[in-house]
Amino acid sequence: MEHPLIQKQWKKGINSLDIVYPNKKFGGAYNLGILIIYNLVNNIPNWICNRVFLDEGKISSSLIGFTFQYEPDYYNLPKMLSKAGIALEKEKRRQVVFAGGPCVNANPSALSRYMDFLVMGDAEEIVPKILNAYTRDKPKFLEAISKIPGVFVPGLNNPSCSYVKNLDDTPYPLYQPLPVDLPKEYVFGNAFLLEVERGCPFFCKFCPMPLRGGVRIRSLEKIKKIIDDGIALNKRKKVILYTASFTHPERKEILKYLLSKNIEFSVPSIKVELADSEFLELIKKGGQRTLTIAPECNEELRFKIGKHVKDEQYFKFIEKANELSFDTIKMYFMIGIPGMDEKSLKEMAGFIAKAKKMCKVGLYISVNPFVPKPGTALSSHKFDEKIVKKQAKFLQNLLGKANIRFKVQGTRQAKEEWVLAHTTELVLK
Ligand code: SF4
Secondary structure, X not given: OEEOOOOOOOOOOOEEEEEEEOOOHHHHOOOHHHHHHHHHHHOOOOEEEEEEEOOEOOOOOOEEEEEOOOHHHHHHHHHHHHHOOOOOOHHHOOOEEEEEOHHHHHOOOOOOOOXXXXXXXXXXXXXXXXXXXXXXXXXXXXXXXXOOOOEEOOOOOOOOOEOOOOHHHOOOOOOOOEEOOOOOOOOOOOEEEEEOEEOOOOOOOOOOHHHOOOOEEOOHHXXXXXXXXXXXXXXXXXXXXXXXXXXXXXXXXXXXXXXXXXXXXXXXXXXXHHOOHHHHHHHHHOOOOEEEEEXXXXXXXXXXXXXXXXXXXXXXHHHHHHHOOOOEXXXXXXXXXXXXOHHHHXXXXXXXXXXXXXXXXXXXXXXXXXXXXXXXXXXXXXXXXXXXXXXXXXXXXXXXXXXXXXXXXXXXXXXHHHHHHHOOOOOOX
């Protein structure tokens, strides 16, 4: 059993849409895109929206939308369609299958062989217009929606994007269903997602976030109302701040408001250049024990890939975290970055060793292969598994001497992600 669900009655003439997360529910239940569509569609009188996950729910509607957050999830598309008895080839099915999400926005042509259409941009701006044009006559429907900005119908039009301009004018997904008896593996626990802003004002050359519609912030007034209504409706005691870099000009006021309501909260990613002692103290008071930051690499290369933060700023951040007695700092790094050589790896190892020495709190190091997304300034960089493995070994040797252990996250999976992200037209079996 889940709570809170939007209850809608079947009646004559009602249409239904299945919104599909092609992976397991313990992560997908917190996907904001799924929640936005679930709330948006169910608020339209003649529509019902069902959520379907890889391990729960059933595809049964004539209009089926997939959201792709990670490229390897593409492989679950044929599995899920076949389980529902639906042909993968669009010419062989009567149902209309479409896709959206970050992977589609970055590379809309990858799935064009299998998708009747693709949604590019913000769902709130595009989906109501699609539903308004809905008819069971598939060719007529596709022809009609090909005129909508943000809808890409392969063979009928070219990709275009459409974004929400003012977040305050868009409805918030207040209904965020979770199982009443929440299993332990549900990644964020019994929490309410609070999206305070969309986009990112920084321009890291490998990240697609700044390319999507610019930075849009919700007003403090609206955020307070969402907190009040969302917490009451969902009966949650914890909030997850849903933001790429939490640059909201009133971020401290948001946290103070949550504290005034006795609500625990978590800020998943922190920009050290924005984190003064007061901000970190608020985070600590909100119950968060771990701080996550991403220095990525050594300082020189960090600036070259568009992240203009000095080593010194990270060290000052560590001092503040020490003073406030957090439990752990998680640091994310990358290898295989264009221009990365032995000198940069030695500097990176030196940075990590110094950070380790300074940390009175636990330090967790994660090293990931560099996977630039299409459309970004570094997207033409080719993934080289050999180089990534060589650099991982070199770094392991350097840090092993300082007794620092770390794990490089799946090189093979990263390569697959890169290939899928850059493929012009995917062929699935
Ligand atoms: S990596 Fe983070 S800070 Fe950089 S552009 Fe992307 S979201 Fe913004």
